[in-house]
Amino acid sequence: MSRHVLxxxxxxxxxxxxxxxxxxxxxxxxxxxxVSAYNWLTIQEYTDIITISQMTPGPLVVNTAxxxxxxxxxxxxxxxxxxxxxxxxxFFSIALYKFFKKYKNIDSVANVLKxxxxxxVGLIASAASTIIxxxxxGASSLDVRNxxxxxxxxxLFSVSxxxxxxxxxxxxxxxxxxxxxxxxxx
Amino acid sequence: xxxxxxxxxxxLFRITFxxxxxxxxxxxxxIPMMRKYFVNNLELISEQDLMDMAAIAQSTPGAIAVxxxxxxxxxxxxxxxxxxSCVGTILPPIVIISLVSLFYQAFRDNRIISVILKGMEAxxxxxxxxxxxxxxxxxxxxxxxxxxxxxPLVFIANFVFDIHVLVxxxxxxxxxxxxxxxxxxxxxxxx
Numbered sequence: 090m091s092r093h094v095l096x097x098x099x100x101x102x103x104x105x106x107x108x109x110x111x112x113x114x115x116x117x118x119x120x121x122x123x124v125s126a127y128n129w130l131t132i133q134e135y136t137d138i139i140t141i142s143q144m145t146p147g148p149l150v151v152n153t154a155x156x157x158x159x160x161x162x163x164x165x166x167x168x169x170x171x172x173x174x175x176x177x178x179x180f181f182s183i184a185l186y187k188f189f190k191k192y193k194n195i196d197s198v199a200n201v202l203k204x205x206x207x208x209x210v211g212l213i214a215s216a217a218s219t220i221i222x223x224x225x226x227g228a229s230s231l232d233v234r235n236x237x238x239x240x241x242x243x244x245l246f247s248v249s250x251x252x253x254x255x256x257x258x259x260x261x262x263x264x265x266x267x268x269x270x271x272x273x274x275x
Numbered sequence: 276x277x278x279x280x281x282x283x284x285x286x287l288f289r290i291t292f293x294x295x296x297x298x299x300x301x302x303x304x305x306i307p308m309m310r311k312y313f314v315n316n317l318e319l320i321s322e323q324d325l326m327d328m329a330a331i332a333q334s335t336p337g338a339i340a341v342x343x344x345x346x347x348x349x350x351x352x353x354x355x356x357x358x359x360s361c362v363g364t365i366l367p368p369i370v371i372i373s374l375v376s377l378f379y380q381a382f383r384d385n386r387i388i389s390v391i392l393k394g395m396e397a398x399x400x401x402x403x404x405x406x407x408x409x410x411x412x413x414x415x416x417x418x419x420x421x422x423x424x425x426x427p428l429v430f431i432a433n434f435v436f437d438i439h440v441l442v443x444x445x446x447x448x449x450x451x452x453x454x455x456x457x458x459x460x461x462x463x464x465x466x
Contacts, residue, residue: 109336109441137383141375144388146298147368148338155372156379167373171365178337179345179361185331186346197455204451205330207422208443210410211429212333216303217403218434224396242397249401254408257315260308261297263398271394272387 093162094169100127101154101173108150119153129157150174241274283352284359291344291363299392300399302339307406309347319351326410334444340364421454
């Protein structure tokens, strides 16, 4: 137990607190702290951990926290940094959930929750579209000059969606099957 | 502590752990996975409840996958449930990343892993689209003009114009309050 462990906890507590929106939106924020402010990782190492994060399960912020914590202070560091990164999110989520459940009889509170639900569907659709673009054309934005359609990926996507809608396949099974398909196809 | 409670705790841990171990391609994939187990298979929470949780998980800071797991755990087994779900969710990434950090260059450049992931991306996309279709239908059933309009507008704002979540969510909340106010002044109820 060193000062490192406490520092890791505090810095990742801040990162967690400000990482609203998830995914790619928070990459620059974590970089600012971990690379620029504290020099815990070089920019090359940070780019590597982003890549590794995409190769391994788990949220980006948890993966980065574990990685940085492990390098700086071993297993206690990994645990402290990860705990810091998730504490505020879980606290606010439970608080907000309790609030909505408690005041669900008040019209305006109930309707705000309905609105959040509707907007959350839009946000999920937006995340899905980003992934579809990455899958289908290999880029996160549409660039007409550089358009290369990946037919194999389109078929894999279509078949997966068909199986999910028609046979209510387990998503974990879909992940395993598409992983195997990737191994065969590419 | 009785046996029934222990069973629920173990169930929560087992499911959140296995969901987390397959959360490739961003936190959003955790939502349809949670739905498969807790809404469809076990029927421990309702579709509406899961939609509330998904909305809250996105409106609060931190990782979506962790937030939603904690809410599911909290809903099913209170604070203990929340802690168990939280541990179940963060354990796989901590263990895997800790191992990977020891030899990460080899892992980063591994071709086999990268082709498996390329295949999985298609599966992730399909699973999230499947969820969006079902959730979208639930919103339509509300038969409320503002709510029907919201998902496509939020989608355009976020995906096409890159407007930040921190702007979108409060705007939607305010619009709903205004709608409630107008309707109550007209003397009608919201629904």
